[in-house]
Amino acid sequence: MDDPAADLAMLERTYDRFRLVNVVVSNMRAVYRRWIRPRLSPAATCRVLDIGTGAADVPRALLEWARADGVRLEVVAIDPDPRALDWALRQPAEPGLSLRRISSRELAVVGERFDVVMSNHVLHHLDGREFGELLADSERLTAEGGVAVHCDIERSRLGYAGFALGTWPFARNLLAGSYIRADGLTSIRRSHTAAELAASLPPGWRVRRGFPSRLEVIWSADAAS
Incomplete structure (x- = not known):
């Protein structure tokens, strides 16, 4: 999927299927409960930044859960890949969701601040720098x-x-014509162990294990102050 020459139809079919696959493999509901929900209230709006949002299925899910809980949430979702962002922008508008083609560095330079800064399935795509x-x-x-x-x-x-x-029974139907299965297996091979990530983190950051086969790399502004 990182290949600029990737088939656009297959890419867009992959973006469309992310919302189904991530429910199972990403366990974003647990991330919402642990890190986002405690910061939400009916009185004040919590701001979340989703870096490398891809199909933007994660921020849409977060906003749906917040509405069900009766609390206020805004999500700014960014991605440098115009193919992903173009697809996400063509989907029905989601109240509270802002999709932007901008980098995290550019947002930091202009002084943007968020209550939660997050990403999902981004780290294994990055080199050391x-x-x-x-x-x-x-x-x-x-x-x-x-x-x-x-x-x-x-x-x-x-x-x-x-x-x-888990994906084999769906390879010729639900996941057919997408990169989900092949890219998912490649991503697992390229990802880190908890020990590898912990050894590469600067001071103030820590690794937490989640389920299923999940890692969370965490930094708290309070702990750093």
Whole structure:
């Protein structure tokens, strides 16, 4: 999917299927409950930044859960890939969702601040320099009392086998004509273990394990002050 020459029809079919697959493999509801919901209230609006939003299925889910809980949430979702953002912009408007083609560095430079800075399945796409820049930008973008939490896959044989077996029955129907299965298996191979991530983190950051085969890289503005 990172290939500029990737088939556009397959890419867009992949974006459309993300909302189904991420419900199972990303466990964003747990991220919402732990890191976002405690910061939400009916009286004040919480601002979330979703970096590398892709199809923007994650921020749409967050906003749906917040509405069901009767609390106020705004999400700014950014992605440098025009193919993903163009597709996301063609979908029905979502109240509280702002889609922008801008980098985290550009947002930090203009002084934007958010209660939660997050990403999903971004870390394994980054080289060492890009990884360090993302964490530095996240610190600058996180408001006082806020948190940065970057979620990704944990590389393991069990996780690889589970995804391979779990998606195999759908390879010729629900996932046909998309990059979901092939890209997912590649992503697991490219992802990190908890120990690898912990060894690469600057001071103030920590790794937390989640389910299923999930890692959360976390930084708290309060802890750093």
